[in-house]
């Protein structure tokens with residue numbers, strides 16, 4: 342039977358992308374229900390030939406749903422996911438709320454689908470958008486040579502911060518566009534308005550502090566890359582040092598990765614493995630603009646890391662709203678359906 346599907350956070354950027362992907366991929370829908378905050382309840386959202394009326398997520402009755410995607414922030418997921426799972430649905434959650442829970446599989450569809458065999462809480466977690474871009478690339482290299490250590494710097498797009506992030510960058514670019522060349526001499530030359538969402542302006546700038554500092558001076562985002570990589574690759578001892586940076590790009594997260602392995606792996610061998618890796622495309626200059634609107638993650642600039650015995654350096658770019666969020670969630674649902 343075709344599953345009855347719900348989306349909590351359907352009016353957001355990732356929720357909207359889920360809607361597009363369900364249509365684009367001809368996902369076999371029984372029915373579709375959409376949920377958001379009380380602010381959006383009653384709004385009509387176009388889908389295929391018709392429209393769906395948005396329901397208030399807090400008060401809705403979730404009975405009868407088979408799969409419910411969540412992309413409405415961590416607190417909404419913490420509060421509602423167990424209730425929706427108890428009503429009989431499998432929850433596929435895009436927030437960070439459940440990712441560290443040992444009873445919640447954390448799944449990249451082409452990397453560790455076997456983790457979906459056991460879903461004790463009825464909740465599956467979708468990884469962080471930055472971690473997601475790296476996993477399809479690192480998995481085949483790990484299988485060949487044993488991944489030991491990662492050093493990564495990220496170049497993350499503002500849409501990872503939802504519609505608000507997109508609006509903050511748009512406003513700052515609009516405020517500065519006419520006179521921006523003056524910024525070549527003086528960082529105060531253009532009034533970009535008060536910094537919003539990030540500590541310093543994101544327009545014409547980069548922000549090497551993604552929200553909050555936690556353990557040992559690393560940010561939450563940097564620790565996610567460590568902890569989620571360990572869980573997805575089943576490598577609890579993997580050492581990771583990441584620097585997560587927000588850049589003035591609308592969509593498309595990129596990472597520079599130095600990966601150290603237990604065993605030798607040549608550049609040629611790595612390129613051959615990446616050339617056939619599912620969800621991966623090898624390209625000369627991976628970049629966010631080219632990746633935006635596309636499903637695979639792009640990898641290139643593969644070369645030897647001469648600072649360690651068995652090391653590679655590579656550059657990855659992927660659409661943070663597609664593979665980084667909505668696409669992987671839909672792919673998880675597709676794997677679950679195929680298992681039935």
Ligand code: A2P
Pocket residue numbers: 349350351352353354355356376377378379380381382398399412413414417502503504505
């Ligand atoms: P709403 O549009 O009603 O605020 P984005 O990350 O792109 O900003 O999207 C956030 C999504 O999460 C939106 O669909 C938003 O709905 C939804 N959302 C935010 N807070 C809540 C909440 N407390 N309950 C349900 N949905 C929420």
